[in-house]
Amino acid sequence: MRKIGWSEVTPRADWLNRRQLMAAAGVIGLAGPAFARVEARPSRFSTDEKPNTFEEISNYNNFYEFGLDKADPARHAGALTVDPWSVEIAGLVERPGSYPLDDILKSVTLEERIYRLRCVEGWSMVVPWIGFELRELLERAGVRPAAKFVAFETLVRPEEMPGVRSRILDWPYREGLRLDEAMHPLTILATGLYGEEMPKQNGAPIRLVVPWKYGFKSIKSIVRISLVETMPATSWNMQNPREYGFYSNVNPAVDHPRWSQASERRIGSGFFAPRIETRLFNGYEEEVAHLYAGQDLKVDF
Amino acid sequence: MIAQRINGVLRPVPTGFVYAAGLVPLALLVWQAATGGLGVDPVKAIEHRLGELALQFLVGVLAISPLRWWTGVNLIRFRRAIGLLSFFYVCLHLSVWLALDLQFRWAEIGADIAKRPYITLGMLAFVAMIPLAVTSTNGAIRRMGASAWTRLHRLTYLVAVLGALHFLLLVKAWPPEPIIYLGCVLFLLGLRAFRALRRGG
Numbered sequence: 370m371r372k373i374g375w376s377e378v379t380p381r382a383d384w385l386n387r388r389q390l391m392a393a394a395g396v397i398g399l400a401g402p403a404f405a406r407v408e409a410r411p412s413r414f415s416t417d418e419k420p421n422t423f424e425e426i427s428n429y430n431n432f433y434e435f436g437l438d439k440a441d442p443a444r445h446a447g448a449l450t451v452d453p454w455s456v457e458i459a460g461l462v463e464r465p466g467s468y469p470l471d472d473i474l475k476s477v478t479l480e481e482r483i484y485r486l487r488c489v490e491g492w493s494m495v496v497p498w499i500g501f502e503l504r505e506l507l508e509r510a511g512v513r514p515a516a517k518f519v520a521f522e523t524l525v526r527p528e529e530m531p532g533v534r535s536r537i538l539d540w541p542y543r544e545g546l547r548l549d550e551a552m553h554p555l556t557i558l559a560t561g562l563y564g565e566e567m568p569k570q571n572g573a574p575i576r577l578v579v580p581w582k583y584g585f586k587s588i589k590s591i592v593r594i595s596l597v598e599t600m601p602a603t604s605w606n607m608q609n610p611r612e613y614g615f616y617s618n619v620n621p622a623v624d625h626p627r628w629s630q631a632s633e634r635r636i637g638s639g640f641f642a643p644r645i646e647t648r649l650f651n652g653y654e655e656e657v658a659h660l661y662a663g664q665d666l667k668v669d670f
Numbered sequence: 671m672i673a674q675r676i677n678g679v680l681r682p683v684p685t686g687f688v689y690a691a692g693l694v695p696l697a698l699l700v701w702q703a704a705t706g707g708l709g710v711d712p713v714k715a716i717e718h719r720l721g722e723l724a725l726q727f728l729v730g731v732l733a734i735s736p737l738r739w740w741t742g743v744n745l746i747r748f749r750r751a752i753g754l755l756s757f758f759y760v761c762l763h764l765s766v767w768l769a770l771d772l773q774f775r776w777a778e779i780g781a782d783i784a785k786r787p788y789i790t791l792g793m794l795a796f797v798a799m800i801p802l803a804v805t806s807t808n809g810a811i812r813r814m815g816a817s818a819w820t821r822l823h824r825l826t827y828l829v830a831v832l833g834a835l836h837f838l839l840l841v842k843a844w845p846p847e848p849i850i851y852l853g854c855v856l857f858l859l860g861l862r863a864f865r866a867l868r869r870g871g
Contacts, residue, residue: 429710437845537843608843628786636711644773
């Protein structure tokens with residue numbers, strides 16, 4: 370497979386220019402936290418809800434490769450080697466190959482996307498991700514017309530991931546999107562949050578964020594992206610197909626078989642903070658509802 | 671020999687000591703909650719810990735008889751305290767669920783109890799514990815008679831199974847903890863069945 374340097378694709382002058390724009394945005398206070406190490410443009414897709422603290426976001430994680438407790442990833446992910454890192458792009462693409470992360474990052478526009486995150490377990494957060502649209506990377510790789518779905522895989526490295534000794538899921542962790550979902554501008558690959566590089570427990574160095582779906586769809590520490598013709602197998606669906614569908618769109622009207630999805634608790638809002646009504650597509654209905662026109666969301670859950 | 675020495679050491683221990691010791695985890699939990707030691711989602715942490723304590727005391731109650739049968743260590747005197755502590759933690763666990771987690775959203779609470787097997791089982795376990803707690807006095811044993819009282823208190827077996835299933839059904843996938851609790855409960859009930867069969871046959 371041919372290795373592609375992104376500098377071949379994007380003229381240097383262009384991204385230099387982009388950096389200058391971002392610097393200018395920083396001067397007038399548009400570029401997020403004042404001491405941000407990762408520069409990112411603000412986005413019209415960001416919510417104005419108050420983000421959770423960095424502490425909350427980085428100490429309450431479901432990342433079973435590092436253990437089942439919410440605090441396990443923060444405890445154990447420190448050993449993960451995230452540099453060097455490359456993502457293999459395979460399947461129905463014009464330019465398959467191993468794409469080094471630093472090359473990927475040279476070619477994309479980093480934005481700050483402040484998104485709601487709704488976990489299938491009934492809690493939610495607001496996270497100021499930094500990332501770029503998945504579409505940008507897929508377009509670089511050149512999606513072939515036959516491709517209908519995108520499949521993702523997480524790293525499996527037992528010596529750095531104590532949780533994979535447990536057979537709780539069939540590793541590697543797998544996720545997937547329909548191509549139109551993957552190409553949607555809300556769908557990002559995130560490489561940082563709060564102006565910092567992505568904490569390892571949050572899926573460093575590169576993870577998916579699909580804000581209108583339950584959190585488990587937003588696969589972490591991605592090493593492989595394949596464009597495929599048929600709906601790919603996904604980890605939670607393989608584990609329990611009755612409870613976790615391929616789509617897993619946030620939907621208060623479609624309960625988990627064992628618990629209600631009607632409302633959620635916002636993490637970090639205190640002992641007596643009111644529960645929040647869960648919204649269809651996690652509040653991104655206007656942006657994404659058209660993707661599912663004609664589909665019965667109770668069947669395609 | 672060893673069993674007799676243990677029994678000898680325990681003889682002067684007042685049951686009040688067991689109640690006091692059983693409240694230490696609660697004190698610890700309150701202290702952790704007050705100092706931010708429960709992590710990012712303290713409501714869930716408290717709810718989970720209280721339920722877990724109730725299950726642990728329940729397993730403790732079930733262990734007392736087999737322990738006496740097979741080792742001679744006699745903790746019968748402390749059983750009521752341990753059982754009541756379990757009920758106490760179940761009440762706190764339920765209160766936290768109603769007040770802090772579901773926040774008295776009665777429509778959702780009602781739907782959950784009716785529709786969610788793990789909550790239905792948990793509520794059944796709670797309800798089944800009420801007559802046990804109410805009859806946990808010497809007076810009640812006298813009034814009921816020992817054999818009727820003993821029969822009633824076999825409800826503990828059902829409560830323990832329901833409690834362990836309640837835990838197992840609320841988790842995603844098959845993590846070890848709830849499986850271990852259910853295993854302990856089934857093992858301790860199995861020991862009873864084994865003994866009953868052997869004595870019967």
